[in-house]
Amino acid sequence: MKKWSSWAMFPDLKNYIATEQLLLPTDRLVLAVSGGCDSMVMLDLFRQMEHDFVVAHCNFKLRGAESDGDEVFMRDYCGEHGIELYVKTFETREFALQEGISIEMAARELRYQWFYELLDTLKYDYVLTAHHQDDLVETLLINLSRGTGIRGLSGIHPKKERLVRPLLFASREQITSYAAEHQLPYREDSSNQEFVHQRNLIRHKILPLFEAINPAFKANAAKTAAILKDTEQVYQAKIEEEKAAFISREGSQQLFDIAYLQQSPFAETLLFETLHPLGFNAGQVHEICQAFTADAGKVFYSETHRLVKDREAFILSPKTTDDLSRFYIEADCLEMAEPFALQCEKLVRDEHFQFSRNPAVADLDFDLLEFPLVLKKWEQGEYFQPLGMSGFKKLSDFFIDQKFSIPEKENCWILSSAGKVAWIMGHRIDNRFKITKDTRHVFRIRMTSKA
Template sequence: MLKNLEKYIATEELLASDSKLILAVSGGCDSMVMLDLFRQIGHDFVVAHCNFKLRGTESDSDEVFLRDYCGEHGLELYVKTFETREFALQEGISIEMAARELRYQWFYELMDSLKYDFLLTAHHQDDLVETMLINLSRGTGIRGLSGIHPKKGRLVRPLLFASRKQIREYAQTNQVPFHEDSSNKELVHQRNLVRHQIIPLLEQINPAFKSNAAKTAGILKQTEQVYQAKIDEEMTRFMSKVGDNLHLNIAYLEQSPFAESLLFEVLHPFGFNADQVFEISQLLQAEAGKIFYTETHRLVKDREVFILTPRAEDQQERFYIEKDCLSIAVPFEMQFSKLRKDEQFQFSREKNIADLDFDKLDFPLMLKKWEQGEYFQPLGMTGFKKLSDFFIDKKFSIPEKEDAWILYSGGKVVWIVGHRIDNRFKINKNTDAVYRIRFSL
């Protein structure tokens, strides 16, 4: 096992000889075997243990066991206790997800504070196969089917070459002490259901299922590299970044023989699942306006592009501008000046400048996003028009409408910033002083 570990580390280029490591050790068989092996290799490492307080005295017993073991072998140990159930309830997530978020956040904080290079976990070949099946059940791309990778950033999984059976045999042969986690047998957990019921059924079909699946994952990992290179090349042709948004060119997707794959690779990292991506791919020639949501992002079908935007908070921010204010920096930069309307004055026609009649303004002015049902009198018109109708006439996309900022005076619209001033505040022959506003996003 030790020689195979050293060979795997070298082949996969996981670690340098002088890498400083944190070993995540639960006290179970897998992590204790990893700890035993790395004691023999001679790397500079410390041990990190999480007590999630989920199994009563059993959780505390694991911590005591690790403290005794590390003390006996002169190993530096860091322990963190979490109120996992309370965190899960507070965040509205499952216990499993809560434990994962808590432990990895702490592990990376520990790495940063100690200035260590890598975090090592004891995931093995069986974990890889289980992950493949779970990802397959959820709907995934080629990346998900390749399972767990041996190295991802600062996270290293050095035992992926070994099966659970091989690790157990090593522990027994070398008398490696460990604690059994009773929750590993509870079928309420998705992974345990796959482990104890689904995989045994597949092994009835082919006893070599797990080893064959692991080999397939290796092949898919190499295939993924070729696939990703092609995807990256395609993305430069149909995807562009506009501010905080991504624009996906619909015309390019329409002629692409693998539009759905392209959409999946772009959208999946933002929380869109396979069913959503399929539905989106069927809308390339549909009318604009369809919207898809995830917890963090939104995709809008516009006329020529799909627009991917971060989901905005519901809070309506308001910014006030006093008469003597010269500039603001939030929500964007604006400069304010008062000019005399004399013979030298020249009216600006630039979109980012508004020249207004100073005496018609009531201060403080207010700057905020527009709301449905609001009206204004567009420059050059005597009648009123809904802001929403103005946006439609100007062919604003949904994100552009939502990003529109409005300047108000006394509750009246003064300026759709960057687009049109209100006729009621325009300069005329009776204007004495001009209030000039310049903005830059």
């Protein structure tokens, strides 16, 4: 077998970029360089390319003097070689604590946010990172251990929007061989040896066991990930076709047709691929499938979304905190922008007056109202006198009669006068404030945007 030479790395890089259609010669690049072996090899290779590029270095302040030493190293190296360098220092621990996330996640969020800001500021095209074949295999195993769909098993993609990973064709061994043969300087990160990090445990403990079984494990796993990347494209096309059949939209909400899902042999897969990107896990998706025939009202949550079982559909909506705000409408109010757009006017009740039959418009007896009117969300226990009735009805009973879904009930706004419901906005006015033959002035309120 022909032994791989580090001197082949440059032509292999050019071939990989062309095969994967990663870059055009005119693209201008931001190279993310930590000072470690992988990123210094990437920097050396791109010094041989025709692209315009700058270097971006992050100091996360996580390793004390070692982090500052990395920054000094990068400043010295780039200064010596005439490379334009941008450095950003982050208070990573403070950010992680503030956001309630891990240090690793905080560093990831901070660096990519800054990289993309650099692209926008400099008017450059792509950020390049030095992820390689071993990173791909490690990510595949991490995703497998957590439970993942086919997307996670395809590992790291070489290009995603404005992020490019041009070294995915090369192994860690090939990269370190290149650095040694070309006598490239680089910095060692002591944290790479700490087993408290999941990735390091896989790198130093798990992967060697697989390679003891088959020395070609990493190469084979990378090939499998490449095959799954192509398979994923076919798979996702079918998923999108199915989603179009069972998902409909109403404003910010998505409705999942339960009847369609019940007849599908792939319902759990369809729901997993739809809900997992929104933070729902595989166990929750299984419970959702078990709830197809459950009573309406069962609710499932992710960190960002809520899924409610209604009569004929699951209703997916972004999570919001309960809105306890109250908005006040004075007698001379002409319009409001919050919590949604409203127009108000005082009309004379004469022979030319005509009632509006638009449910988004309420015509109320001005002289029966006590200002300021209060605009608020409905509350349990409230009641009103529906138009045309002499008795009273709880709002909750009215919602049941009208077959309101749970999100519709929660998003319902009430206009009240002196603590009395005057209008269930968009649905029914209260009989106590209706226009009669004795009415002289009309207060007309028009909803010009949806509540």
